[in-house]
Amino acid sequence: GAGVSQSPSNKVTEKGKDVELRCDPISGHTALYWYRQSLGQGLEFLIYFQGNSAPDKSGLPSDRFSAERTGGSVSTLTIQRTQQEDSAVYLCASSLLAGGTQYFGPGTRLTVL
Amino acid sequence: QKEVEQNSGPLSVPEGAIASLNCTYSDRGSQSFFWYRQYSGKSPELIMFIYSNGDKEDGRFTAQLNKASQYVSLLIRDSQPSDSATYLCAAERGSQGNLIFGKGTKLSVKP
Numbered sequence: 001g002a003g004v005s006q007s008p009s010n011k012v013t014e015k016g017k018d019v020e021l022r023c024d025p026i027s028g029h030t031a032l033y034w035y036r037q038s039l040g041q042g043l044e045f046l047i048y049f050q051g052n053s054a055p056d057k058s059g060l061p062s063d064r065f066s067a068e069r070t071g072g073s074v075s076t077l078t079i080q081r082t083q084q085e086d087s088a089v090y091l092c093a094s095s096l097l098a099g100g101t102q103y104f105g106p107g108t109r110l111t112v113l
Numbered sequence: 114q115k116e117v118e119q120n121s122g123p124l125s126v127p128e129g130a131i132a133s134l135n136c137t138y139s140d141r142g143s144q145s146f147f148w149y150r151q152y153s154g155k156s157p158e159l160i161m162f163i164y165s166n167g168d169k170e171d172g173r174f175t176a177q178l179n180k181a182s183q184y185v186s187l188l189i190r191d192s193q194p195s196d197s198a199t200y201l202c203a204a205e206r207g208s209q210g211n212l213i214f215g216k217g218t219k220l221s222v223k224p
Contacts, residue, residue, distance in 0.1 A: 033211055042216035043157070043201065056211060091156055099145055099205045102212060104156040 002026075004105035006092050012111045013082055021077040021108045025094030032075050033102060034067055035091045043091065049075065050098045082112045117204050119215035127223050132189040134218050136202030139183065143204040146178060147212065148187045151199045160200075161187070192222045 005024045013019050025032050034046040045059040049069040060066070064082075069075040079086055089109050093102040117138045126132045138146070145164050149157035163169045163176040163185070175188040185204075189196055199219045203212040 035214075043214040045211055045213070048211040101147065101159055101162055103159070104149075107156050 006105040023092030029094035031095045033093045038088045117215040122219040134187040136185045138204040145205040147203040149201040
């Protein structure tokens with residue numbers, strides 16, 4: 001596709017359930033990033049994939065959060081046993097190379113009831 | 114803790130004026146800097162990036178970088194109501210590739 005796509009656009013779940021968020025980066029982009037943005041707040045870095053290197057997981061807030069990137073393309077962010085404080089917009093971005101311009105997807109708005 | 118700091122605003126300017134948005138960063142290893150615009154309820158979109166000290170102009174936008182002072186700014190000339198948004202400053206995190214974002218400055222351009 002022409003841009004970064006994310007699905008679902010909205011997700012409402014109950015506390016304690018697991019959720020999976022998907023990101024399709026721009027074709028050919030080697031780097032993929034996940035961020036979280038709570039209402040009225042800045043972007044919080046979560047995890048970063050670059051090519052075949054081990055991901056930088058330094059931003060993941062707890063071990064309930066994990067992500068994988070299959071085949072160097074699509075990425076899935078999984079949140080286990082969701083909590084109300086996990087409610088936020090989860091943004092994915094990709095860049096052609098590490099440190100390059102990041103292009104953002106439309107985000108997934110997660111609401112944990 | 115490597116950080117990017119921005120005044121949260123809101124910064125209010127009249128239509129046609131110059132809006133000046135400022136940002137400081139703490140990581141001296143950062144080489145690339147980015148300005149993103151984010152409309153309410155939307156995802157960030159890139160306005161400009163800058164690598165070298167000095168000014169970089171693109172239409173009504175000018176980015177300024179001073180590495181010695183660890184300072185980045187964005188000037189918007191002839192501000193329009195459609196420029197009303199939150200502006201995010203980001204610095205490359207040394208050689209690690211990902212970006213550190215400031216919390217953003219909310220700009221309001223009054224007609």
